[in-house]
Amino acid sequence: MVENRPFLNFLTHLVLILGVLMVVFPVYLAFIASTHGPTDFMSGIVPLLPGDQFSANYGYLLGTGESTAGAPPFLLMLGNSLAMAIMIAVGKIAISIISAFAIVYFRFPLRVPAFWLIFMTLMLPVEVRILPTYKVVADLGMLNSYSGLVIPVIASATATFLFRQFFLTVPEEMMEAARVDGAGPMKFFRDILLPLSRTNIAALFIIMFIYGWNQYLWPMLITTEPHYYTVVMGIKRLANVLDGDNQWNLVMAGVILAGLPPVLVIIFMQRLFVKGLVETEK
């Protein structure tokens, strides 16, 4: 701080408090709505204080679901989302870390083309090539399966870059020492590189977990059996049907359930999250 200006300090806090309100208010309102019964919206304006239907609404969604809206019980969808997010995060990290290891610690003829091929995936988000990708997955018989949900989105240029940048900063002496002691490449990878990469792996895991959890278009196309539905696509089906009869309490309860797990991850692992976010973009 260069000088002390009480008015500016006041303004600073005012801006931040307004900012926090702006960020928090929609979620607060959604939570309030989710604790009311459906008739509380009839008056034409949303209530601003919690109602008494919290356990009724959430219990109904988690246990029974809204089968008329094509939404199975939320417990099932939350489980599917969790499984998908973890498989995507672990898969991306696993295949990226070994590719980065190959690119940094070996010299072989196809090294540069391979690197560019991986780089290309960065340029082709699934939304822009959706129809042909869907066809490939359908031809391989991977519709309505966890492998169909996970494998097509598991390649990661971002993670490969991050690990490559990190490996380049690992001192040369580490590897020379390991070689002098007679360690082969895989032993060096397992006993030295993996432990050194621990924080990077954790930070990346958070980013990739959120990415996986929030997948929307892909699960929507790949799954037609309610058994495989994920929660983020589930709330949209819920909203489509319930919007007509103003069952906003259930829709908002669904939104809260779908959003809570990744938000909790960020709040409790904020330091790792910020590290992961800032470093993957470098």
Add this chain to the structure above:
Amino acid sequence: MQTKRTVFQSRVLPYFLLAPQLIITLIFFVWPAAQAIWQSFLRQDPFGLKATFVWFANYTRLLDDPDYLNALGATFVFSVGVTVLSMGLSLMFAVAVNRVLRSGRFYTTLLVWPYAVAPAAAGLLWWFMFNPSVGIIPYLLSSFGYEWNHRLHTGDAMVLIIIAAAWKQISYNFLFFVAGLQSVPQSLSEAAAIDGAGPFKRFWTVVFPLLSPTTFFLAVINITYAMFDTFGIVDATTSGGPSQSTNILVYKVYADGFIGLNLGPSAAQSVILMLIVVVLTVVQFRWIERKVQY
């Protein structure tokens, strides 16, 4: 390209290590992209029995199609709106957090979590806030005499998705602006203060120009985000309506391809989108190279 000074000697091991990533890339990225390019030069007959090679007819037809031009325009308005709104607010919050000493971490925690909210969920949150019959914002607006209805008014629908998309992106921009502000040397601000510059003048003439690499980088990232990652927001709220006013490019590819089953034109749209991504990626990487020279 860089490797280590000394490397492991193995003829086959590196290929095994690269294989999973490369196989997935080839099957699920390169092959479909090639298919899209090939399809974009073909036209199917109405029964899907045979396809004729039509050169650039799909592209020229696309560029003559008022619906496509409309989608281009909507995408432009949407991306610029999201980028300006979200970056403006985040910069303000970042400057404020950078000024407070003790409570910065507390505010940061409260500002960053929308990053984790899925686009579809963010869309539904604002859809509810703006709901013409029960939402709180139309209620407030009606006391000013404005009848909000995003189901009928094209402008209202666009404002709705811009706000929802910008809201979700604030946390990301905020974190990068905070990191950028922390790397601006304090001594420059102090020197300007000694020369008699007030806090606002110091910000606009000293700090903001030094932030320009961050600002530029974020602008590219935000445009990319608005163009490609907002599918869920549009699909969960307006579905492109009313009268196609929010039918942004990435939503139109999906709608034409999956619902309309127009293979050729949809593939041509995919190819145009890929070109846009390539341009944005190249711009982004040039920025990184420039930054390295500092």
